[in-house]
Amino acid sequence: MASLKQLALREEERPRFTGGHSLCAGCGIPTIVRTVLDSIPGPVVAVSATGCLEVATTRFPFTAWGVPWIHVAFENAAAVASGVEAAYRSLAHRGKLSGERVTIVVFAGDGGTYDIGLQALSGALERGHRFLYVCYDNEAYMNTGIQRSGATPFAASTTTSPVGSVGRGKAETRKDLTAIVVAHHIPYAAQASTSHWQDLSVKVERAVAQDGPSFLNVLSTCPPGWGHDSRDGARLARLAVESRYWPLFEVVDGHYRLTHYPAHPTALVEWLEMQKRFAHLRGIQSVDLESMIEREVTSQWQELERRTAESKVWFEERESASV
Amino acid sequence: MARTMQGFEVLTGGEATAHAMRQIRPDVVPIYPITPQTPIIQTFSRFVADGKVDTVLLQVESEHSAMSAAVGAALAGARTMTATASQGLALMVEVLYIAAGLRAPVVMAVGNRALSAPINIHGDHSDGMLARDSGAVQVFAENAQEAYDLMVMAPRIAEHPAVLLPVLVGQDGFSVTHSAENVALLRDEEVQDFVGSYEIPYPLLGDRPSSQGLFAMPDAYYEIKVRQIQALEAAEQVFADVARAYALRFGRHLGAVESYRMDGAERAIVLIGSTAGTAKDVVDELRERGERVGLVAVRLFRPFPHQALEDALATVGRVAVLDRAAAPGTLPPLFADIRAGYHGTAELRSYVYGLGGRDTAPEDIAKVYRDLQLPAHAGIRYLGLLGEDQHGES
Numbered sequence: 001m002a003s004l005k006q007l008a009l010r011e012e013e014r015p016r017f018t019g020g021h022s023l024c025a026g027c028g029i030p031t032i033v034r035t036v037l038d039s040i041p042g043p044v045v046a047v048s049a050t051g052c053l054e055v056a057t058t059r060f061p062f063t064a065w066g067v068p069w070i071h072v073a074f075e076n077a078a079a080v081a082s083g084v085e086a087a088y089r090s091l092a093h094r095g096k097l098s099g100e101r102v103t104i105v106v107f108a109g110d111g112g113t114y115d116i117g118l119q120a121l122s123g124a125l126e127r128g129h130r131f132l133y134v135c136y137d138n139e140a141y142m143n144t145g146i147q148r149s150g151a152t153p154f155a156a157s158t159t160t161s162p163v164g165s166v167g168r169g170k171a172e173t174r175k176d177l178t179a180i181v182v183a184h185h186i187p188y189a190a191q192a193s194t195s196h197w198q199d200l201s202v203k204v205e206r207a208v209a210q211d212g213p214s215f216l217n218v219l220s221t222c223p224p225g226w227g228h229d230s231r232d233g234a235r236l237a238r239l240a241v242e243s244r245y246w247p248l249f250e251v252v253d254g255h256y257r258l259t260h261y262p263a264h265p266t267a268l269v270e271w272l273e274m275q276k277r278f279a280h281l282r283g284i285q286s287v288d289l290e291s292m293i294e295r296e297v298t299s300q301w302q303e304l305e306r307r308t309a310e311s312k313v314w315f316e317e318r319e320s321a322s323v
Numbered sequence: 324m325a326r327t328m329q330g331f332e333v334l335t336g337g338e339a340t341a342h343a344m345r346q347i348r349p350d351v352v353p354i355y356p357i358t359p360q361t362p363i364i365q366t367f368s369r370f371v372a373d374g375k376v377d378t379v380l381l382q383v384e385s386e387h388s389a390m391s392a393a394v395g396a397a398l399a400g401a402r403t404m405t406a407t408a409s410q411g412l413a414l415m416v417e418v419l420y421i422a423a424g425l426r427a428p429v430v431m432a433v434g435n436r437a438l439s440a441p442i443n444i445h446g447d448h449s450d451g452m453l454a455r456d457s458g459a460v461q462v463f464a465e466n467a468q469e470a471y472d473l474m475v476m477a478p479r480i481a482e483h484p485a486v487l488l489p490v491l492v493g494q495d496g497f498s499v500t501h502s503a504e505n506v507a508l509l510r511d512e513e514v515q516d517f518v519g520s521y522e523i524p525y526p527l528l529g530d531r532p533s534s535q536g537l538f539a540m541p542d543a544y545y546e547i548k549v550r551q552i553q554a555l556e557a558a559e560q561v562f563a564d565v566a567r568a569y570a571l572r573f574g575r576h577l578g579a580v581e582s583y584r585m586d587g588a589e590r591a592i593v594l595i596g597s598t599a600g601t602a603k604d605v606v607d608e609l610r611e612r613g614e615r616v617g618l619v620a621v622r623l624f625r626p627f628p629h630q631a632l633e634d635a636l637a638t639v640g641r642v643a644v645l646d647r648a649a650a651p652g653t654l655p656p657l658f659a660d661i662r663a664g665y666h667g668t669a670e671l672r673s674y675v676y677g678l679g680g681r682d683t684a685p686e687d688i689a690k691v692y693r694d695l696q697l698p699a700h701a702g703i704r705y706l707g708l709l710g711e712d713q714h715g716e717s
Contacts, residue, residue, distance in 0.1 A: 059540065072395070072418065082388070
């Protein structure tokens with residue numbers, strides 16, 4: 001486990017992602033990218049899907065990337081990473097590469113992961129490439145101006161699910177992408193949040209140590225998309241975790257473990273209230289909407305607790321075996 | 324020359340292509356099945372399973388991912404080849420444009436097939452024409468031997484420092500992919516020596532970090548695009564050089580266009596692909612009867628060899644351009660290209676033929692040569708169309 005000081009030192013020694021990019025103040029993405037890259041010990045090749053991160057960090061002729069980086073299109077980051085990984089395997093096998101093992105990391109938003117890139121992700125997971133896929137989940141198509149995605153929560157107002165005289169925000173609940181990924185039986189999958197940087201860093205270390213695919217779904221705050229103050233990014237990310245809206249957990253070989261347990265969860269409304277996308281819930285008629293979100297969060301939490309309880313013995317046995 | 328060859332084997336175009344791939348020994352081959360290309364990847368997969376080649380096969384979940392993985396692998400520093408057809412190429416086209424823009428020298432075999440709808444698995448050139456403006460080099464083979472030869476030539480064209488673009492090697496679905504004929508294979512060492520090692524300027528897995536696939540605003544996009552266009556133009560000379568090197572070494576010369584009995588020809592047909600074989604027989608027969616007819620087969624379609632065609636058609640008076648694809652609402656692609664760059668005096672006529680695998684028999688070709696003796700028709704003629712007067716409007 002790296003301390004904040006160690007991560008900062010690594011960043012100073014080998015800057016892998018520099019400032020000067022045009023991501024918004026209060027955006028969660030740079031925190032995710034820096035924490036991920038600084039937590040990986042050896043050389044890295046990064047692959048990005050089209051999206052905020054790609055557009056804001058690689059405006060020709062500039063780049064914020066200190067590691068080899070490639071972007072091809074929106075829906076195919078996992079397939080591009082598959083190709084890079086296959087190239088690595090082939091060239092290493094044929095003795096054309098020397099040096100430390102290269103880690104291949106994908107960064108893609110929720111649009112590029114939950115929706116248009118899901119097939120490519122599924123294929124890459126099924127094929128078992130050794131790579132880490134990081135979804136920075138800001139819960140909508142933010143780069144194109146805040147449109148609803150499969151990750152957008154129920155009732156959230158976006159430009160394609162606006163609140164109007166009839167519309168009450170997104171009519172459907174979020175897709176459980178992490179569960180879809182887990183169904184591919186990959187060695188390691190986890191959810192993380194920018195508020196808990198050390199939890200994220202440890203998960204990256206565990207993920208890249210796997211001899212196979214690994215996946216991190218990281219909640220990423222978005223001031224323009226969520227309608228919150230830039231300075232509140234970290235606080236909002238923390239409230240998402242503490243309210244159990246975005247639980248922090250990991251799935252190791254199919255076994256679930258909560259990595260942070262909000263014993264005294266904060267009220268969900270505290271989290272909702274800080275975001276303009278949920279502003280319509282403040283009205284009196286919207287009590288049902290709010291309770292529907294509450295019900296979704298509660299049922300997901302209960303399911304997660306059930307799975308965690310089932311996996312408890314497995315983790316205990318594994319730990320006692322490794323002592 | 325003959326002593327350098329391994330000898331003849333009876334192979335389909337698909338099998339011959341797979342042999343070329345085995346001998347080239349690419350680092351990575353992403354694959355996805357689609358008729359009529361499947362024999363290529365099946366045969367190649369068999370070579371891998373039998374330990375005859377140690378390429379990393381990537382069995383992806385779509386052609387879109389096949390091309391995406393190919394771009395990733397090629398830019399990572401691996402010689403990469405793939406194969407597709409029809410809807411598969413259509414699905415790849417988004418990424419094919421990007422491959423050209425990112426200057427990823429991926430070599431792809433195409434078993435040319437009709438596009439849906441109606442769905443149809445048989446040969447025509449609609450898929451290739453869909454990829455026409457992708458920025459990739461595109462060549463078409465007449466038969467299995469040419470499919471093999473062009474495949475062996477392709478890496479040197481794709482990877483040439485002045486080019487660095489994808490190369491599509493087309494062969495007609497079924498009439499070439501699935502038809503067995505005698506094919507002269509080179510020896511494995513000769514092929515590997517001919518293609519050489521894979522070198523690109525900034526491999527992702529090399530020691531110089533680079534960012535590839537950047538976002539370019541109006542201040543830069545245009546210049547980048549024009550350089551890419553110039554690279555495709557440069558491929559015409561590179562193709563000629565590689566063809567010459569191949570001929571010097573192995574005795575078979577595959578020029579940008581093939582002129583068949585064009586000496587003193589007054590009437591000529593120009594076409595692409597396997598129907599050249601049928602047309603050559605018809606030309607022979609008509610020549611025996613003293614008719615001054617000839618054939619021009621176009622192998623290099625992108626970049627389009629305007630001058631070579633101009634030279635090939637120098638003596639003729641009437642030319643029928645046969646397209647195995649349409650461009651609904653305008654003139655068919657090959658005809659439009661020839662007409663756009665042609666400065667000669669010959670009268671050019673447009674025909675469409677063989678869509679969705681409709682057979683084109685020697686009589687159909689003979690009929691075109693007869694037509695050329697008659698006054699010009701208006702618009703596009705649809706050769707071999709049932710029950711119609713075969714005249715279209717344009």
